[in-house]
Amino acid sequence: MARILLLQILMEAEIEAIKDASLAILRETGVMVHHEGMLRLLGEAGATVDAGRKVARLPEKLVMDSVDRAGKQYVLYGRDTNRTARFGYGDLVLMSSPGQYAWIDLQTGQRRPATMQDAHDAIRLGDALDSITIVGAMAQPETVSEKYRDVVLTGELVKATGKPTRCWVRNGATARYILEIYRTLAGGDAALRARPMVEAFLEPISPLQLPRDGLDIVKEFAQAGQPVSIGPMAMTAGTAPGTLAGTLAQENAEILAGIVITQLLVPGTPITYGGIPHIMDPRTGICSFGSPEQGLMAVAMVQIARSYGFPVYINVGLTDAKLPDAQAGMEKAATLLLGVLAGADTFGHCGICGTDHAGSLLWLAFDDELMSYLKRIARGFTVDPERLATDVIHAAGPAGNFLAEEHTVRHFREELWLPNPIWTRQSYDLWHSGGATSCVDRLRERVTNILATHQPPSLDETLSREIDRIVASAQRELE
Secondary structure (H helix, E strand, C coil), X not given: CCXXXXXXXXXXXXXXXXXXXXXXXXXXXXXXXXCHHHHHHHHHCCCEEECCCCEEECCHHHHHHHHHHCEXXXXXXXXXXXXXXXXXXXXXXXXXXXXXXXXXXXXXXXXXXXXXXXXXXXXXXXXXXXXXXXXXXXXXXXXCCCCCHHHHHHHHHHHHCCCCEECCCCCHHHHHHHHHHHHHHHCCHHHHHHCCCCCEEECCECCCEECHXXXXXXXXXXXXXXXXXXXXXXXXXXXXXXXXXXXXXXXHHHHHHHHHHHHHHCCCCEEEEEECCEEECCCCCCEECCCHHHHHHHHHHHHHHHHHCCCEEECCCCCCCCCCCHHXXXXXXXHXXXXXXXXXXXXXXXXXXXXXXXXXXXXXXXXXXHHHHHHHHHHCCCCCHHHHCHHHHHHHCCCCCCCCCHHHHHHHXXXXXCCCCCCCCCCHHHHHHCCCXXXXXXXXXXXXXXXHHCCCCCCCHHHHHHHHHHHHHHHHHHC
């Protein structure tokens, strides 16, 4: 059954007004490009370039031709080619965080630096959880040099899960080693192009800047035939105007600028439109992950992206809470449901405590459960003669029951969402006699059991040694 899409925030005229404002921003104000080569490329394509200020003003035709040229669908493959993440097909794609520097200890609940063991545990858990489509490294261990940490983590990811994978890429130099790992897994350059395994992520710096390292990464990935996701984190009242409409116009302009460069590098490169603006809390000056405005802007971003034809990444299902408590449940569920019903493809990275305060296995399991619940809502239900069941109601009659009816047995598994044991639907007495546990208690037990029992599919020993060789080469060359 197809996903039901019900939710819109913007009228068609409002979408067009925001898009027109974005084009005016790019045409008249321009974007700062911290990369000489990309500035030259833009100038050659018809942009007006002020090399001294590193600013390029982009004509409307260049922007819209780039939008038209960009790919609008793609599939990422895991090393198990049956494990895929599809963008632009109506699927719900969840990714565990590509990496957090701090970590919430599963047993103590205390925050501490992340370790390699945390990364290994996160990869194993991500491999096991049904709603996690792309497995991220989740941890950024400080014991591994940041000069090549992304290469090390990529090696660990692909050895320990058959799902598509992702970690944060540092720069163009590490991107080349990372792509070599994926070429090795895929069976060569042509095979990786035919079945992409990883996407680049370009994060424009608000307001209106494209970073050098990010552009180098995009160049390497696009030239290797891999898709690109573009997502600035403009903050209302901080790095964007103090209005939601102004923030959306600026955010859209920043994404369009990234699309232009990507299409100049490799025409046809598939794009995910990352509409991930936030607000800055005016009392603290801190970015908010769980505000109601977050949900409103996310739905609007889905509408804008869809008007161009792009698959969409939005930041929802996140929270400002530091504990998996009532605030976390309200913020995560409300914003993620908005995004799911609006029709987004993929959502805020899973397993994050607060506003990027730490990674957490408990939070990852929390997010997996929430998405399972919302998938059932998104699926809706069917009304037809079979499911209206008037003959069954007639047969049971007044004061009858339907428990033993063949019709019930035939349909209840597809109609009803059956939760796993972290949810409680017991009587009060049965719940109390079982220890009166909280949802967090049961989540922790589930994670502990998975880590103790789940064995991800092992990688062929020859391939594993070759990946280790690539990682070792990166460590020598990049130190």
